[in-house]
Amino acid sequence: MDSFAATRARMPELQRRIAADPGRFRMLTGERPTGPLHLGHYVGSITERVHLQNLGVETLVILADYQVITDRDIAARVGDHVRSAIADYLAAGLDPDRTTIFTHSAVPALNQLLVPFLSLVTEAELHRNPTVKAELAASGRALSGLLLTYPVHQAADILFCKGNLVPVGKDNLPHIEITRTIARRFNERYGEVFPVPEAMVTDAAEILGLDGRKMSKSYGNAIALSMSADETAAAIRRTRTDSDRHITYDPVERPGVAGLLSTAAICLDSTPQRIAERIGDAGSGALKALTTEAVNSFLAGHRARRAQLAADPGLIDSVLRAGNKRANDLADATLAEVRTQMGMSYAEAR
Structure with a gap:
């Protein structure tokens, strides 16, 4: 049985545990703000986030703006894409009082976790990641250091808040595996800090784009949620x-x-x-x-x-400010714990 099939087989038991005690779970999910969210996002992930939020699962949604530049120049409209995504999240039912919505670049302590995490993986493990291979092939460029370390950055996204539940599709399952590896290796080397997160896959059907390929912002074949x-x-x-x-x-x-x-x-x-x-x-x-x-x-x-x-132009920015503050509080606490476990708390000001 391959890893995806094995993960699918575990879903009934995971869903039972979530339903029985949703407060035990902290979910981290999100996307790169490379363009407008589309019908595939809505059906494939956003509605599931709303469902889990409403069950009582603590929910964090990251707009990974730093990851936009792993394989391309930063989009001139990245700010517009961030705000557009937040509008779609709120319209779909994500509640900023129960869900933390934040941006990658606004949480320095999250990104600082990348340094110790990189010491826990090998170059060969990074090169084997299928998303790195696919993004490299699509970009037509030499492999950048940021693209190579993309899976480790995603591990920091998940572990900075001690997330233990990550909804994924088949293509992203290897990222969860390397995150689980990093969590285990850190705990073994320095002591228990991180939960080993569980992947959650759903039975949502993949929507084909208007040209018959997978619906994707990069293909230009999508029905954007923001379209009239x-x-x-x-x-x-x-x-x-x-x-x-x-x-x-x-x-x-x-x-x-x-x-x-x-x-x-x-x-x-x-x-x-x-x-x-x-x-x-x-x-x-x-x-x-x-x-x-x-x-x-x-x-x-x-x-x-x-x-x-x-119609309320200040609402989106206020939601993002509140989400960024919450994410920073979590990241600062985790980084302080990591430094202590690594014997580096002497760096803290007294």
């Missing part, structure tokens, strides 16, 4: 399909049609195959019309709440 209804209709209208009027779900041979079917199915709580049967011989025009209506109806409530939030 008209912008959504235009994006769907531009999707390349084919001349066959009989609609079938075939991601390999008909990627554009498959992307539209996948998107509609998620929004209608159906399957791509059932949507295809429903449209039959009506052609891609009918498919695009149905998908547009499905997406706009599905996101209507979210977009209305988002517009209300935008």
